[in-house]
Amino acid sequence: MPQPPPLETPEYPKVALGEILENRAIARFTYVMKVHAPTVAPGIQPGQFVNIRTSDSLVPLLRRPMSVHRVIRDGPTATGFAVLYDVVGPGTRSLSTMTKGRRLDFIGPLGNAVTIPAGTKxxxxxxxxxxxxxxxxxxxxxxxxxxxxxxxxxxxxxxxxxxxxxxxxxxxxxxxxxxxxxxxxxxxxxxxxxxxxxxxxxxxxxxxxxxxxxxxxxxxxxxxxxxxxxxxxxxxxxxxxxxxxxxxxxxxxxxxxxxxxxxxxxxxxxxxxxxxxxxxxxxxxxx
Ligand SMILES: Cc1cc2nc3c(=O)[nH]c(=O)nc-3n(C[C@H](O)[C@H](O)[C@H](O)COP(=O)(O)OP(=O)(O)OC[C@H]3O[C@@H](n4cnc5c(N)ncnc54)[C@H](O)[C@@H]3O)c2cc1C
Ligand code: FES
Structure with missing residues (x-):
């Protein structure tokens, strides 16, 4: 039997605008970007990813998926996230030029999360x-x-x-x-x-x-x-x-x-x- 559509749309994933807090080179081709995203961060679970628009223009058109590297917290409250990425092509090159204060258009959190068995030592x-x-x-x-x-x-x-x-x-x-x-x-x-x-x-x-x-x-x-x-x-x-x-x-x-x-x-x-x-x-x- 086909299921009826849900009455309420799930809270996540969201199409959101974050604000770049930092975009720092940590190795020759690798960057860590921190993003203030208080509407999305509380929903992020380990293993999930975000899909980022890397340019305001039509090229590159497709969003680029990036695993969440960390959740940023202010005390107990999740306020943002970080991604760690290698510059390998036009999308990530464009991402690497973005500076603090810029808005970041992304969808997230996406994908499933890790399932760590209870009692893991x-x-x-x-x-x-x-x-x-x-x-x-x-x-x-x-x-x-x-x-x-x-x-x-x-x-x-x-x-x-x-x-x-x-x-x-x-x-x-x-x-x-x-x-x-x-x-x-x-x-x-x-x-x-x-x-x-x-x-x-x-x-x-x-x-x-x-x-x-x-x-x-x-x-x-x-x-x-x-x-x-x-x-x-x-x-x-x-x-x-x-x-x-x-x-x-x-x-x-x-x-x-x-x-x-x-x-x-x-x-x-x-x-x-x-x-x-x-x-x-x-x-x-x-x-
Ligand atoms: C779920 C998910 C999570 C990811 N997490 C990260 C992450 O945390 N950090 C990170 O740096 N990258 C991650 N990636 C890969 C990242 O999305 C690509 O490197 C990025 O899309 C490249 O975009 P570009 O325009 O810079 O390069 P493109 O021009 O699209 O590609 C440049 C080169 O990278 C290769 N490439 C592109 N995408 C992939 C891919 N998915 N797998 C293998 N090779 C690829 C292409 O073949 C090409 O040789 C993730 C991908 C997925 C699907
Ligand atoms: S990326 Fe479109 S179905 Fe997975």
């Missing part, structure tokens, strides 16, 4: 490249819930792409860094840390695992975690058009309960999915 968060964006808000949520043993595994291309520790995670987390060329931390892929953590007994079935990064990283994570039966929440970053389930521009492949391949929308069904459901066959994923 230990967490491992894995970031690849600019997938570091949502790590801090997830780590802060874990700390708020009393989780003290948090390890963040962060992999980046090289020295120029590594963001400072305070922008990766809050105090109290253990940070392991790897770069492709060894210019910071260990040389090689971020996933090398997972085998070490499993070996040390710090990564078990009871550990909450969250990951955000490129498709090859998710595939390597699947290979590392599946044999141990360790579950992981994966924040995917598919190319997006509308950002709320209308254009079908952000489909990704998943494994259904019966083992068949199905399709989901990154924006409306995700962007967070159980890692063991994602199907990586070289199609339909960004990065």
């Amino acid at each position: 230990r967490a491992v968060l894995v970031a690849g490249g600019v997938g570091v964006g949502p790590i801090k808000i997830v780590a802060e949520e874990l700390q708020r819930r009393g989780v003290r043993d948090i390890t963040v595994c962060y992999g980046a291309r090289d020295f120029e792409h590594v963001v400072p520790q305070e922008d990766v995670c809050p105090h109290g987390c253990r940070l392991l860094v790897a770069t492709d060329d060894g210019s910071v931390g260990k040389r090689g892929r971020v996933t090398q840390f997972l085998d070490e953590l499993v070996g040390q007994g710090r990564l078990t079935k009871d550990t909450y695992v969250f990951a955000c990064g490129p498709t090859p990283m998710f595939a390597a994570l699947q290979a590392a975690l599946a044999p141990h039966g360790i579950r992981c929440e994966a924040a995917t970053e598919e190319f997006m058009g509308c950002g709320f389930g209308v254009c079908f521009g952000c489909t990704l492949k998943v494994k259904e309960d019966d083992g068949k391949v199905g399709y989901r929308l990154c924006c409306a069904d995700g962007c967070i999915f159980p890692l063991d459901r994602l199907v990586f066959d070289g199609h339909g994923h960004g990065h």
Whole structure:
């Protein structure tokens, strides 16, 4: 039976205008933008994203999705949010030129939130490249819930792409860094840390695992975690058009309960999915 439309529109997401408080370079290509947005900030949950208009003109036309990096608070009240972004093209280049006081047109919060099981005592968060964006808000949520043993595994291309520790995670987390060329931390892929953590007994079935990064990283994570039966929440970053389930521009492949391949929308069904459901066959994923 088709359901009747809801009588009231949900409070979120909202099309909103925020005010830029700060837009600061934290690495050669990476910025953190803080936005005053008191009508939206109270609705933001860790893992969600906002869809930002990056120009007043028609180009670029499409909004650019960005994970929420942090919620800004004034005492107990959520008043704004921050995003962490890499300058990779016209939209993010335009974003990087915006200065304090400018209005920011965005829609949010969008997407689903992390689901941290009650009683979690230990967490491992894995970031690849600019997938570091949502790590801090997830780590802060874990700390708020009393989780003290948090390890963040962060992999980046090289020295120029590594963001400072305070922008990766809050105090109290253990940070392991790897770069492709060894210019910071260990040389090689971020996933090398997972085998070490499993070996040390710090990564078990009871550990909450969250990951955000490129498709090859998710595939390597699947290979590392599946044999141990360790579950992981994966924040995917598919190319997006509308950002709320209308254009079908952000489909990704998943494994259904019966083992068949199905399709989901990154924006409306995700962007967070159980890692063991994602199907990586070289199609339909960004990065
Ligand atoms: C849910 C979600 C959350 C995201 N969170 C962040 C974030 O926190 N920080 C951040 O820097 N970026 C994030 N992204 C990616 C970001 O939206 C794109 O980098 C941005 O749209 C690029 O816009 P542009 O106009 O600057 O570059 P474009 O000209 O659109 O693209 C420049 C280059 O980046 C590639 N690219 C663009 N979008 C993606 C994508 N989704 N996946 C892989 N490659 C892409 C293009 O192929 C091209 O090579 C997120 C994407 C999604 C879907
Ligand atoms: S971006 Fe349009 S349906 Fe997901």
